[in-house]
Amino acid sequence: MQEMVKTFKYVDYLWDDKKAASFGDNQVDLFLYRSNILGADLRITNYGGGNTSCRTIEKDPLTNEDVEVMWIKGSGGDIGTLNRSGIAGIYVDRLRDLKNVYGGLEDEDRMVGLFNHCIYDLNSKAPSIDTPLHGLLPFAHIDHLHPDALIAVAAAKDSEKVTKEIWGDTMGWVPWQRPGFDLGLQIEKCLEDNPGIRGIVLGSHGLFTWGDTSYECYINSLEVIEMASEFIDKKIKEKGSIFGGQKIESLPQAERHEKAAQIMPLLRGLCSSENRMIGHFSDTDVVMEYINSHDLERLAPMGTSCPDHFLRTKIQPLVLTLDKNEDLSDTGAVLKKLEPAFEAYRQEYADYYNTCKRDNSPAMRDANPVIIIYPGVGMFSFAKNKQTTRVANEFYINAINVMRGAEAITEYTSLPRQEAFDIEYWLLEEAKLQRMPKEQPLSRKVALITGAGGGIGKAIADKLAAEGANVVLTDINEESLVTANATYKRDVSTYTVCDVTNTDSIANAYKKACLEFGGVDIVVHSAGLAISKPLLETTDKDWAILQNILVKGNLI
Ligand SMILES: [Zn+2]
Structure with missing residues (x-):
């Protein structure tokens, strides 16, 4: 058996004792906290990947008896932002009873419908396809994660042997099976055959780890990922080069x-x-x-x-x-x-x-x-x-x-x-x-707006973004652009300084739009200004500025 890892080089240790203590003995809060800090490190699980769970004893509203309830991330969402509204509360006994009605691989889709019959908490999110993977294991806290390092082990030739090489007899291994009730049964059997293991590698897929408390589960997950990452790093160093070495040199x-x-x-x-x-x-x-x-x-x-x-x-x-x-x-x-x-x-x-x-x-x-x-x-x-x-x-x-x-x-x-x-x-x-929401009228479109640092230009950009467009904000004033850009959510906007009287500057703005979104579908030329002076005081220079921005800016 390998030695336990105590410090972490390949994953972020984010557990804060003070914060955890603020949840007292509330196991659901502690499991949500663990989920969020696991999800904060993309090396631990990819966006939207994996799910986590915990068990509590609750009073059954129908019988007033104590029942075991599993709280698990529902379908969709990401563990990094998981909260109370994103989880499902499931009667563990009922979920286990589904073993009696499971009719084999052809029956998987029907089983998903049956998960709804196991719901304890009526405010539950729809149970995910991974529910039986957790439910057929007996642990208080469980993580199912998709770390790159673990998927590398899971997708490597001779994955089972490699698993033994890294974790000795402390880790189980099951071959690839798509998520569903059958995989749940295989995981259950793996634990029966290998009592005392700390986790299970799912071939071509990911990882299961667990613990008696949220903290123990967290540390177990981190250690297992750390050990896989360390092993891979060592192998890469031994090999010297990866992917057969470089064939083409990058352009600057x-x-x-x-x-x-x-x-x-x-x-x-x-x-x-x-x-x-x-x-x-x-x-x-x-x-x-x-x-x-x-x-x-x-x-x-x-x-x-x-x-x-x-x-x-x-x-x-x-x-x-x-x-x-x-x-x-x-x-x-x-x-x-x-x-x-x-x-x-x-x-x-x-x-x-x-x-x-x-x-x-x-x-x-x-x-x-x-x-x-x-x-x-x-x-x-x-x-x-x-x-x-x-x-x-x-x-x-x-x-x-x-x-x-x-x-x-x-x-x-x-x-x-x-x-x-x-x-x-x-x-x-x-x-x-x-079930995806209907797309907005301007979604899939890219709009480039000049003079978008404020005023009418910004208002137009707001309107276009509200209709679903991606907006490329341009203006002569960088400071106002930064402020304007910050008013949009991620993945909506970008900005670039642009002088509409300068051809190169416009070409650069277009280039930025292409690099960021792939092109431009809508151009709104709203850069403009007014110089309010009595006619006799208006100079040639004032006139030239106005002509440049309002007329020439439109042409080029
Ligand atoms: Zn998975």
Whole structure:
């Protein structure tokens, strides 16, 4: 057995005794507190990934008897912001009784409906598909997390052996099974077969850990993730290089951004063949190491492993074959090169759908790529709004971390295509999509507004943003832009200083809009000013300023 880790290098230890003490013995508050500090560190779990739970003894309102209730994160949401309204309270005994009516893998969708019969707290959020994974374990506090380091172990070839190598006999392991009642039964059996373990690695998926108290559960989760991260780091050092080493050198950052801004409107146009999309660009070191590597060609088509990842990113990215120094100024010529690549991608997606579809599968969704890789330049994502496209981009970075870790350990393995398809086109996932709120009239659109630092320009930007548009605020005055920009929520706006009388300055503003959102759909020229002086006192200079901004500014 390995020694316990006491200090943490790869995860943030955020437990505050004083804060925890303020919750007294309220186990639900302590579990929510733990969830929030776990979710605050993206190395511990990806956005929206995983769930947490605790147990309490409550009075049954019908019988007045003591009953065991499990409080668990409900469907949707993120543990980082989980609160009382985001959880479900479930009778543990009733959930366990479902074992008597479970009819095997074909019965999974019906079981989700039956979870509602186990609800104790009438204010519960809808129980998630992971409810039986927690419910069939006997622990007071449980974490189910998706740390990149653990998914790397879970997606590595010989994952079970690797699990033993890292944690000895203290950790269980179950093979890949999509979440549902069957996986719950497998987890229960794993614990029965290996009493005394501290957690379970779920093949190609993630981690289960637990504790008698919220704090013990927290420390257990942190230690397990720390040990996996340390192991991966050691393996990477031993190997010397990762992803087969560098094949292409990155362009300098300024040139990368120049190229990205040039190509993004073209990519956006192609990605929007069915629905208009909003873009996001990233070129961090983690991204560049992967997209410039020798192994990109082998790894990218394999697809991402964790369902959380490919539900957001599609199973595989489109890798462009353009040279990093390609002249992108002739858009016609560039489009001629890009179009066949997009055609091939859409065809491949349709083939995947047709090969894997089942009798009751929902209709094929948009076949365009979500993630597009341009070696030497960076990684683009396109989705229905800025938040979704940014998160898709971040999820592919999670996937890169997973591939990096798994390749260092042994070799990366991905899910079989049919398994991936069954999750992507799962009827319950489809139902989730159908429940999405209706889009606003200007969502999927990007508006560039001049003179948006205040006054009419800002009011117009407010109106456009309220209708769902992404707004690019421009003004001559940076200070007012910063203030104006701060009035919007994340993923709505960006700003850039722009002098509307200067062609270069306008070109820069356009570039900023392309890099941030993928292009511009609406331009509102509201920069203007008035010089109020009696006619005789108005100088030539005053007149020239007015002409420049009000007339010339409109023309260029
Ligand atoms: Zn999971």
